[in-house]
Amino acid sequence: MGMKSASEDELQQEQEQEEAQQDQQQQEQHFHVLAVDDSVLDRKLLERLLRVSSYQVTCVDSGDKALEYLGLLGNLDNASTASSSSSSSSSSSSQSTQHEGMKVNLIMTDYCMPGMSGYDLLKRVKGSSWKDVPVVVMSSENIPSRISMCLEGGAEEFLLKPLQLSDMEKLQPHLLKSLDQSCEGMDNSGSTATATAKNSSSNNISKRKAISPEPPSERRPKMKGLAVV
Numbered sequence: 001m002g003m004k005s006a007s008e009d010e011l012q013q014e015q016e017q018e019e020a021q022q023d024q025q026q027q028e029q030h031f032h033v034l035a036v037d038d039s040v041l042d043r044k045l046l047e048r049l050l051r052v053s054s055y056q057v058t059c060v061d062s063g064d065k066a067l068e069y070l071g072l073l074g075n076l077d078n079a080s081t082a083s084s085s086s087s088s089s090s091s092s093s094s095q096s097t098q099h100e101g102m103k104v105n106l107i108m109t110d111y112c113m114p115g116m117s118g119y120d121l122l123k124r125v126k127g128s129s130w131k132d133v134p135v136v137v138m139s140s141e142n143i144p145s146r147i148s149m150c151l152e153g154g155a156e157e158f159l160l161k162p163l164q165l166s167d168m169e170k171l172q173p174h175l176l177k178s179l180d181q182s183c184e185g186m187d188n189s190g191s192t193a194t195a196t197a198k199n200s201s202s203n204n205i206s207k208r209k210a211i212s213p214e215p216p217s218e219r220r221p222k223m224k225g226l227a228v229v
Contacts, residue, residue, distance in 0.1 A: 031175045032056045036066045036109035036121065037138070046108065046138075046163060053168040055175075058104075063116030063124075066109065072128050104133055105178045106171060111139040111146065119150055126154040134174035138163065 033055050037043040043059050050057045060066050067073040107125060111118040118137045125135055137150045140161040147158045156174045159167050 030056075031105045031179070032058065032103055033106045033108060033171075034066060034069065034104045035059045036061075036063060036107065036113075036118070038062060038110065038113045042110065042138075042161060042163075049163055049165055049168055052165065053171075055168075055171075063109070063113060063118070063121040066107070066121055067116075067124060070104065070125070070128070070130055072124060072130070104130070105175050106134050106136065108136045108138060111137050111150070112141070119146075119153060122150060122153050122155055132178065134178050136171065136174070 033050050035043060035046050035050065035057055037046060037059070038061050040061075043061065047057050047059050058069065060069060064073060107121075107130075109118040109121050116124075118139075122135050122137060125131065125133065131154075134156040135154065136157040136159060137155045138159045138161055139146065142160055150158050157170055159170070
């Protein structure tokens with residue numbers, strides 16, 4: 001009896017470990033990484049390493065294209081041109097909403113790029129609505145002052161090129177952190193919206209009773225829909 005119970009416990013532990021590994025792999029497949037690098041070879045290598053690690057990858061070759069993907073480039077253009085028409089501003093806001101619907105769990109960017117550097121991209125991201133998304137900076141040059149500047153600017157990691165598969169293991173804690181933050185944000189926004197709706201409905205009912213017995217005109221609250229791509 002003792003031998004059987006021991007073997008059953010071992011089998012149960014193995015099954016639990018396998019289930020935990022499967023859950024982890026499924027979770028990793030839902031992680032979306034935005035990779036930014038002007039070098040085709042480095043971009044292909046990074047994409048291959050991330051896909052081998054079961055991550056979803058979107059690659060762009062410049063900081064401007066990264067901001068465009070995140071829906072931030074249009075906001076910057078609108079801020080510089082204050083005399084834009086209402087129709088153009090509404091279309092740009094809808095594009096921004098569409099991009100914000102695309103979930104990005106991690107941004108990996110090269111430091112040395114023509115035009116916008118990786119540090120400039122880092123500062124733009126941290127000063128936007130994507131500030132909670134972890135940013136990892138990469139460089140082939142091991143310059144301590146550059147590394148400390150990026151880390152102080154909000155980067156989670158500074159990786160040296162050429163990247164290796166072992167570097168991908170360093171990303172997982174930051175990805176899990178971003179996933180937890182997004183879940184907490186969704187829960188908080190959902191509870192806040194529910195509480196607001198309840199308060200507004202109760203206030204409307206009390207006002208209707210207090211003002212007059214006549215049936216008031218029905219008004220539907222205007223809600224902005226998020227267009228998910």
